[in-house]
Amino acid sequence: MNQTDLTVRVVKPLLFVLALVPLALLVWDAFHDGLGANPVETIQRATGDWSLRFLLLTLAVTPLRRWTGWRAAIRVRRMLGLYAFFYACLHFATYVGLDQFFSLRDILDDIVKRPYITVGFTAFVLLIPLALTSTHAMVRRLGGKRWQRLHRLVYFAAGGGVLHFLWLVKADLREPLIYLAVLAILMALRLPLGRGRRKSHSPAAPRSDSNISTEAVRSGP
Amino acid sequence: MLIKRPGRIKPSEITPRQTYIGRRQFMREAAAGAIAATSPLLLSAPAAAGTKLEGVVKGPFGTDETLTPLEDITSYNNFYEFGTGKSDPAKYAGDFKTEPWTIKVLGECGQPGTYDLADFIKPHALEDRVYRLRCVEAWSMVVPWVGIPLAPVLERFQPTSKAKYVAFRTLFDPRQMPGQRRPILDWPYVEGLRIDEAMHPLAIFAVGLYGEVLPNQNGAPLRLVVPWKYGFKSIKSIVAITFTETEPPTTWNQATPGEYGFYSNVNPEVDHPRWSQRKERRIGDLLKRPTLMFNGYAEEVASLYAGMDLRKLY
Numbered sequence A: 001m002n003q004t005d006l007t008v009r010v011v012k013p014l015l016f017v018l019a020l021v022p023l024a025l026l027v028w029d030a031f032h033d034g035l036g037a038n039p040v041e042t043i044q045r046a047t048g049d050w051s052l053r054f055l056l057l058t059l060a061v062t063p064l065r066r067w068t069g070w071r072a073a074i075r076v077r078r079m080l081g082l083y084a085f086f087y088a089c090l091h092f093a094t095y096v097g098l099d100q101f102f103s104l105r106d107i108l109d110d111i112v113k114r115p116y117i118t119v120g121f122t123a124f125v126l127l128i129p130l131a132l133t134s135t136h137a138m139v140r141r142l143g144g145k146r147w148q149r150l151h152r153l154v155y156f157a158a159g160g161g162v163l164h165f166l167w168l169v170k171a172d173l174r175e176p177l178i179y180l181a182v183l184a185i186l187m188a189l190r191l192p193l194g195r196g197r198r199k200s201h202s203p204a205a206p207r208s209d210s211n212i213s214t215e216a217v218r219s220g221p
Numbered sequence B: 001m002l003i004k005r006p007g008r009i010k011p012s013e014i015t016p017r018q019t020y021i022g023r024r025q026f027m028r029e030a031a032a033g034a035i036a037a038t039s040p041l042l043l044s045a046p047a048a049a050g051t052k053l054e055g056v057v058k059g060p061f062g063t064d065e066t067l068t069p070l071e072d073i074t075s076y077n078n079f080y081e082f083g084t085g086k087s088d089p090a091k092y093a094g095d096f097k098t099e100p101w102t103i104k105v106l107g108e109c110g111q112p113g114t115y116d117l118a119d120f121i122k123p124h125a126l127e128d129r130v131y132r133l134r135c136v137e138a139w140s141m142v143v144p145w146v147g148i149p150l151a152p153v154l155e156r157f158q159p160t161s162k163a164k165y166v167a168f169r170t171l172f173d174p175r176q177m178p179g180q181r182r183p184i185l186d187w188p189y190v191e192g193l194r195i196d197e198a199m200h201p202l203a204i205f206a207v208g209l210y211g212e213v214l215p216n217q218n219g220a221p222l223r224l225v226v227p228w229k230y231g232f233k234s235i236k237s238i239v240a241i242t243f244t245e246t247e248p249p250t251t252w253n254q255a256t257p258g259e260y261g262f263y264s265n266v267n268p269e270v271d272h273p274r275w276s277q278r279k280e281r282r283i284g285d286l287l288k289r290p291t292l293m294f295n296g297y298a299e300e301v302a303s304l305y306a307g308m309d310l311r312k313l314y
Helices: A003-018 A021-031 A039-068 A071-099 A104-113 A115-132 A136-142 A144-151 A153-168 A174-188 A192-201 A214-218 B017-038 B088-092 B117-121 B150-156 B251-255 B298-305
Strands: B102-107 B113-116 B127-134 B139-149 B165-170 B190-194 B204-209 B223-225 B238-244 B279-282
Touching: A003 A071, A021 A039, A021 A071, A039 A071, A039 A153, A039 A174, A071 A115, A104 A115, A115 A144, A115 A153, A136 A144, A144 A153, A153 A174, B102 B117, B113 B117, B127 B204, B127 B223, B139 B150, B139 B223, B150 B204
Parallel strands: B102 B238, B139 B279
Antiparallel strands: B102 B113, B127 B139, B139 B204, B165 B190, B165 B238, B204 B223
């Protein structure tokens, strides 16, 4: 089995199932009195954590390909990104439904007045167009270059997600700072230095605007 | 800001409530004291968490609200000395040594000294006090504390006329309190009250919960409970009490002065800069409920703050 087959046939299905484990655990706990004294907070916390984790995993794909030679990793990136969006949706739905109980006034108040909610909500909104344009058909319709430009929004979504976490903590910043450090490393690995090295080491096919394809998109953000 | 007080002045309020509550309380205390004096078993020795406390009398200020289950009160705690996660205190406070325990009394008072916990509590009758607890994080509980009112305890030490404030300090012992090994807050945790707040009959030292010795994660062996203020004012595991002339520093105020004031009275009108304080989630409830001024104790304590701008002195 070559690298692509292994990725598509083994790694991807495995990741698909593993990515559902956090949700399955929440559901299990919900039915077994395992969510603690403040279940809404527990759900909110878990879905937020996993949204951010999947976002960072998504952003790890490009550096992973660049530095390890696991080129086929690109085949799981969209799925990881969609899982980040999936958990973000659950996180947002928990906030709207369970935390604020659909009180539009309170929600709008929060979004306008509370910086950590403003930035968290913005990060969530930024993910929506990315999820909507994640299909092959949408990539073709937009064209690789435009698609790529649009999908650079993911950097802002990830930054917003980390800031959202950082700003909601009362005193102990250690955990959000870990996320910030991981994001910083993933961004640093994208610096032009890395790109230059890659060019000199691998015989990358010349790319031009006329050469837009799904493959070009795959080496995007 | 104006303090909203319910309705018109009723004739019964011509006698200040505090006065007649005080009278009733005096009678109750006298009765309780008599029981205590005749009961040799009472408070013979400090005991482990979960041990039944003997001779507890019913105290004032009850509420008929549903009590938060013991399981929730003892598993969902903010006690950063044992970690910042809500379940950390329950996980890491199990081996915490609350015996022997001494309390230093310092500052502007006639009877400073070091008191053994048993001696500190002995002269007073233990009372059941069912109070609402409102955390600054917008959740709340109804907690059946066992404790003793602050005022008679503090009066025993004969505060001088210079004693305008009372400061409290938590134990500093990073060996036992893993949270103190990192500078999350400026350890040891310190808190304070204005002397009239401290002397208010609602303020108690708690030594028990649900009729039993206070579990470590809830601030054993001795903690403050001031139910009209956000939970963090109710300092846990107290080792020192100091009467001061000037406002003492308080830990959360030092950490983030713009978010936590010295007073920190529960106030739905004054938001935490990062979240609303208008509503709270009662542990066990799905829907949030409106937060009440002074956590529902406005009738008892609002007069303490007459003329103060509670927006500025949050």
